[in-house]
Amino acid sequence: MAGGSKSESEESYDKIETILISQPKPERSPYFDIAEKWGIRIDWRPFIHVEPVTEKEFRKNRLRPDEFNIIIFTSKLSIEHFFRMCEEMRIKMSQQTKYYCLTEAIANYLQKFIVYRKRKVFVGTRKIVDLASAFNKHKATEKYLLPCSNLGSKDVVTYLKDNKIDYQEAMMYRTVSSDLSDLKDITYDCLVFFSPLGIESLYDNFPKFKQNKTRLAIYGKTTSAAVLEKGLKINIKAPTPETPSMSGALTNYLNKSNKKK
Numbered sequence: 001m002a003g004g005s006k007s008e009s010e011e012s013y014d015k016i017e018t019i020l021i022s023q024p025k026p027e028r029s030p031y032f033d034i035a036e037k038w039g040i041r042i043d044w045r046p047f048i049h050v051e052p053v054t055e056k057e058f059r060k061n062r063l064r065p066d067e068f069n070i071i072i073f074t075s076k077l078s079i080e081h082f083f084r085m086c087e088e089m090r091i092k093m094s095q096q097t098k099y100y101c102l103t104e105a106i107a108n109y110l111q112k113f114i115v116y117r118k119r120k121v122f123v124g125t126r127k128i129v130d131l132a133s134a135f136n137k138h139k140a141t142e143k144y145l146l147p148c149s150n151l152g153s154k155d156v157v158t159y160l161k162d163n164k165i166d167y168q169e170a171m172m173y174r175t176v177s178s179d180l181s182d183l184k185d186i187t188y189d190c191l192v193f194f195s196p197l198g199i200e201s202l203y204d205n206f207p208k209f210k211q212n213k214t215r216l217a218i219y220g221k222t223t224s225a226a227v228l229e230k231g232l233k234i235n236i237k238a239p240t241p242e243t244p245s246m247s248g249a250l251t252n253y254l255n256k257s258n259k260k261k
Contacts, residue, residue: 013257014213016040019250020188022047022198030247038258045183047193047201050149051174052081055088063170066091068145070098070138072128072167074153076109081172082147083113098122098138100131102156128159139165150174151197177201190215190236192246196226203230215253219246 018041021031025044035042065071065086071093073079086093095115100122101107107123110116124130144160144167146153152169160167175197184206191214193199202209217236218224227234238249 013253014189014215016189016215016254016257018188019043019190019192019217020045020183021192022201023192023194030245031250034247034250034254038254040254040258043188045178045180047178047180047198048175048195049178050077051176052084053172053174055085058085058170058172059089061170063145063168064089064091065145065170066093066097067143068168069096069142070100070144072100072144072146072156073106073110074102074146074148074156076106077149077173078147079106079110079113085147085172096120098142100124100134100144102126102128102130128156135163135165139163142166144168145170147172150176177204180205188214190217190250192217192219192250193223193227194219194246196222199223199226199230217246217250217253 016038019031019035020043023044024046031042034040065082071082073082085091093114098120099107099110099114101110102124103126104123107121110121122131122134144165146156146160146167146169148169148171150171150173157169159165177197178201180201191202193202193216211232215235216227216232217238218227218234219238224234224237236246236249236253238244238246240249243249243252
């Protein structure tokens with residue numbers, strides 16, 4: 001993943017012929033139209049993946065999910081790995097257990113795993129504070145379990161601590177760097193990243209990575225910060241007022257770099 005050096009002024013809008021997007025390939029995507037319109041190759045490769053925490057490893061925490069009255073779910077993944085762990089530990093959750101879900105989409109996904117009763121499922125719109133009334137009603141008598149990954153749930157934990165809520169984090173899965181060693185001799189004109197973890201994986205796999213001619217298309221403030229921390233240059237950025245989507249930002253860049261002469 002490297003290329004020849006070029007001055008910043010000359011580099012501005014070199015033609016792009018190959019793009020690597022650091023995510024799994026979707027069934028539909030505006031990037032497919034971009035590839036067809038400009039006649040370029042777009043490859044997809046997830047730079048990170050999720051691994052389950054094993055039952056043996058989890059038992060070292062001396063936690064049992066059925067010792068908690070309320071479970072807080074922050075994602076569909078947290079639901080999947082919570083009930084996977086229950087199954088592996090041969091635990092059946094009580095029908096009296098309450099579930100707090102950050103969003104309606106998460107709550108709907110929960111229906112795959114439990115008999116859904118509205119009085120047992122509390123739903124927010126996006127943030128943990130949306131569930132404040134439910135917490136205020138139950139926090140004096142209930143014990144909360146927060147299934148999470150190795151990355152934790154910082155906003156949720158901050159809220160629970162600030163409000164003196166009796167909770168316990170339980171790491172049930174990990175987000176880790178994928179093995180990209182097969183890409184070591186492959187060069188792309190543009191790499192697209194959507195999270196700081198993607199940048200971390202890039203350097204886990206290629207510690208001596210040099211940007212050179214490679215354009216970096218970066219989505220989000222935290223991803224941008226991770227890129228700049230590595231001393232790299234951001235060539236294509238989203239969201240912005242002009243280009244709220246990464247596909248739009250790429251299109252704008254290609255209109256300049258790949259324009260017909």
